[in-house]
Amino acid sequence: MGRYLLRRLLYLAPVWLGVSIIAFGLANLAPGDPARLMLQNQLGLQPTPEEVARARDELGLDDPIIVRYARWLGSALTGDLGTSYRNGESVLGGLVERFPRTLQIAVLSMVFTVVFALPLGVVSAVHRNSPLDHMTRVLALLGAAIPSYVVAYVLILVFAVKLHLLPVAGRGSWQHLILPSVTLALAAMASMMRLTRSEMLDVLGQDYVRTSRAKGLSDRAVYLRHAFRNALIPVVTIAGLRFAGLLGGAVIVEMIFAWPGIGMFMLDAIFARDYPVIQGFVIFMGTVFILVNLVIDISYAWLDPRIRYAGT
C-alpha cells in the first residue's frame, strides 16, 4: 500500500505539468487584455494608451508566452503562484482563504446527501415497486430535473423570506451554511439515490446474497453486511467525484447565496482575465482532484477486501 501511495503521489508531477500548460495556454488564449481590464476595473473608465502600456510592462505581459510560462512555472515550483492582477493579493493566499469556505458547504452537502440518499436508495430497492419506492423515484426524478438555482430561490423564499428561520445570503454564522449546502445536496441526492437503488437491486440478485439467505442470515444482515457494502463501490466513486467537483466551486450556488468561495474567486478571475489566479486555481484544483481520487481508490480496499493494490 505504501509503495502504491508513493507511486500515485509521484503521478502528481506530470499531471501538474500538463495541467499547468493547459491552464496557462487557455488563460492566455482568452480574448481580452488583462492590463486593460484591470485598469477599467480600477478606474471605472477607459484607460489611456499610456496607462495600458505601463501596466502591461509592469505585469510582464509584453514578454513572449514561453518566457512568461517559464517564469511562472519557476515561481510555482517554489510555492509562489504569483499575485493577482486585480488587487495584488497573493494567489496562494487567496486560494487558501477561500477554499475552506467552499469546503464547508461541500462537506455539509455531502453529509446531507449521504444521510438521506443512501438509506432511501436501500429502502427503495428492498421494497421495490412499493409506494415508498415509487415516491422516492419520483423525488429523485424531480431532484434531477429541477435546476439548482430554482431550488435555491425556493429555499430562500420559504426559509428566509416567509419563515425568517435562516438568512438569505452571505457568510458569518452556521445558519448561513444551511441553504447553500441543502441546495447542493438536493441535486446530488437524486443521482445518489437512484444509483444506490439500482446497485442494490443488482447485488440483491447475486448468488452470494441468495446463499446468505439460504444460510439463514437475517434480512438486516444480508442487506447491510453483504449487499449494501458491495453496492457501495460505484456509489463511492460517483460521490467522490461529485465531492471533488463541489470543491472546485459550485459557482451558481455561491453566486446566489453571495458565498465568497473558490467558485466566485475563479469566476471573477475569468471575467478580469486575471491569469495568475486562473492558473493557480487550475493547479490547485488539479491537485485536489488527484487527491480525492486517491482517497476513493483507497476506500475500495476497505469496502472490498478482494481489491488489492500492486506493490502491497
Add this chain to the structure above:
Amino acid sequence: MSIPNPSIYETLVGLTHDFDIEPRLAESWEFVEPNTWRFTLRQGVLFHDGTPFTAEAVAWTLARVAAAGGRTMKIGDDSVAIIDDFTVEVTPAEQNVLLPLQLTSPRDGSIMAPGTLNPEVRIGTGPFKEVEYVAGERHVVEAFADYWGTKAGLAKLTFRYMPDPTTRMLALQAGDVDIVFDVPRESASLLTGADGRRLVTSAVGAYHSLSFNIHGQAPYDLGQDPVIREAVSISIDREAIINGGWQGFAATNNTMVPEGVLRDAVSLVTGPVYDPERAAQILDDAGWVVGSGGTRAKDGRPLRLTMIVGYPSAEIHRPMPELVQAQLSEVGIELELVQTPDVGSYSARLTSLEGDLWAELGNQVDADPCYLPGALFYSPIEGASAEDNSYANAFAPGAEFDAYIDSCGTAASIEDAQIAAASAMRLLIDEQHIVIPIAGVIRLYGVADRVQGFEPHPVQFVERWEHVTVTGD
C-alpha cells in the same frame, strides 16, 4: 483599488443631483488668466486619522493624476503650486476651462491623505470612516465624529456584496438588508405598492445606446452606408422599448450625455424619430429590395446586420436586443444578435471590428459634457495599439467631430463647452446616424420603508449617505 467610496473620500468640488457643481473640500475657486485655477480650501477639515487637510493633500492627489498622463484634466508634473496651506493654484498643461467640472469625478478627484494609496485602512475626509473591508463580501463604515459638515445620520453602514439581483430582492423582502442597488427593471413592479418596502429611482445619469461600426470590412461594412444607418435609426421604436420592454423604468433621451450636463444645449440634438414607413422608403430608393423571405437585398447581398451585446454585460440590455431585432425585421432588415460572455470578449471583438451595431450602457461620472463623446468617438491616436484605438477605429466620424471636442477645453465658458459637446452629439446622432440613443438609464433601488432620507444620485459613483437615517434603530 477601485473607484474610491464617496462615503469615505471627498472631492474638492461636489456634483449635485442636478449636475451642478458645489463647494466641497474647496470653499471657492476662480479662473486666473491665462490658464490657472485658484482653489481656496476649506479649513478645519480632518482626515480620519486626525491629520489636518491642507494643500499638500491636493498636490499629492493631483500628482497621481499627472503620473497617469494628466487625463482629461491635462494635469502636468508642474501644474500644481501650493500658495499656502489653504490655497492651491492648478495650471493645466493645456487650456482647460472644465477643470472644476472634472474635479467632481471620484476617480481622479478624491482627496486622500498624502502617502495613503492602497493603505490597509482607507483614509479620507468623508462623513464615514472605514471599519472593515472584506473583498467580495462587505465594506463597513461608521460615522466620523469630527466630520466638518453634516454629521452622518447612521452610526454604522454596511455595504454587502450580493452579485445575484434576485437574491438582492429576496434579501430586501426578508428584511436582511435595507436598500438594494440595481433592481432589475423586470422586477421593479414588485416593489410598487409592496408592504414595507418601496421603489426609489434616480434621475438619468447613464445611457443605453447602439453605435454603428462605420469603418468595418465585409461582412461588417454595411455601417459605412449612411442610408442604412438612417433607416435603422428611424426603424427603432424607442418608446416601445422603454414602455413595453422596460415597463417605463427608463427615460427617453436623445443624447448619450445626460440632459443635466448639457443643459440648454441639449435642444441642439433632436434624436431619431420613429418612422418605419420612411425607413422603408429610403431603403427602397437606395435599391434595397424586399426579397421573398422578407429580408431586403441589393445586388444579391442581403441586408443583414450583427448586433454585439455585452457591455458591461449582456443581461443588462435585455430585452432591448430582441425588440430591436423584431422592429428591424418589420422593415426588412435582418439582425443577428451576438452576446459576449464578458467585457474582455466584447473588447476583443470590438478591436477586430467584427460586428455592425454595438450595444452599450455607459455612465456619466462627472459634470464634464465633453468627456464621454471625446473618449468614445475621437479619431484614432497615432501610434497607439488597435486595442487602444478600438472605439475610434469602429466609430470615429473624423475631423469635424474632433474639432468640436477640441474646442471644449478652450471654450470661453462652460456654456460654450456644453454647446460644443451637444454639437458633437448632433453630428453623431442626427446628421451621421452613427449613434442611436435608446434610453436614459434610471437607477432603481429597493428601499425598506424604515429608511428615510435616501435620494439616489444619478451618478452612482458619487452617492453620499450622511442624510440617510433608519427609524427604529
